[in-house]
Amino acid sequence: MKSLTFIFVSLLSGVIAGVILAGVNYFVAEPFIDQAIGIEVDNSIASGEVVDFDELSSYRIWQKEGTFAAGAFLGLTYGAILGIVYVISRKYLPSSDDRKKALILAAIMCLSLYVVPFIKYPANPPAVGDPETIGLRDSLYTSYQLASGLIALGVSILMYKLRRIGYIKYVIPVIYLGLVASIYAIFPANPDEITAPMDLVNAFRAVTFGTMVMFYLVLGTLFGIMWNKFKPHETARIAA
Amino acid sequence: MSLHHDQRVVEKDGIPKVSIAVLAIIAIFSIYIVGYDQGQLFSLVQGSEAYDTMWLHEFTHDIRHAAGFPCH
Secondary structure (H helix, E strand, C coil): CCHHHHHHHHHHHHHHHHHHHHHHHHHHCHHHHHHHHHHHHHHHHHCCCCCCHHHHHHHHHHHHHHHHHHHHHHHHHHHHHHHHHHHHHHHHCCCCCHHHHHHHHHHHHHHHHHHHHHHHCCCCCCCCCCHHHHHHHHHHHHHHHHHHHHHHHHHHHHHHHCCCCCCHHHHHHHHHHHHHHHHHHHCCCCCCCCCCCHHHHHHHHHHHHHHHHHHHHHHHHHHHHHHHHHCCCEEEEEEC | CCHHHHEEEEECCCCCHHHHHHHHHHHHHHHHHHHCCCCHHHHHHHHHHHHHHCHHHHHCHHHHHHCCCCCC
């Protein structure tokens, strides 16, 4: 195993996917964020707060420009996770092509770490969320992601161990759906009431869902291409 | 004939533990920055003022919302 190449492939694919995500969001998600912040400002004025528009403007510049660096950090996170899981599970993943293997794993990560948590705790734009409950909401979201990830991992291991049983491919999805439904029922709902217009909230959710799924697919594709090119799993090529 | 036909590829199944540890540390640190910081990191140098300015939080604000993390 070429360790540095392995780390390089994981992080670089993540950073590129994250910056692409930020670039796409800049055009498709930012208009909704601007709209939601406008509602926040209107609410603050209506409640008698003094709003410093110069400060607000400088914050928005900072937030919008920061989104590219933040996208890179997000990419580092999921690129690193993809790399760790890939290097452990590579020989168990279907297909002999690293590009397909990586895409399959990225799709599983997308399902378990993003789509399943999104169903319970969908993304919200600014103007939704009580600052007093942020600790609880962070804990719930993280625990849910962790639980969903562990379910996917456990079911994958079970499927591999029982692969010789012919009907297992029909049983596994039922077990998976049962476990996902269980955590959906057990975890408490988001404690915050949505006071922003639902049209805005739903549009924001639809757009960001699309860009996040795109992010995972781009990450898996880039990781697979780079792995296939640099082959970190090969220790050496020697003359036969 | 391609050079590769005269070569044998050597692979070892060992799990690269140090590399995994490095990636895990990077993943935890970067997810904390993107998804969770509410002024805590900058408070180490800026003091309690960091909880009001929340520069790091604001810097990651938009992607935090868009990636589905709770924000404020």
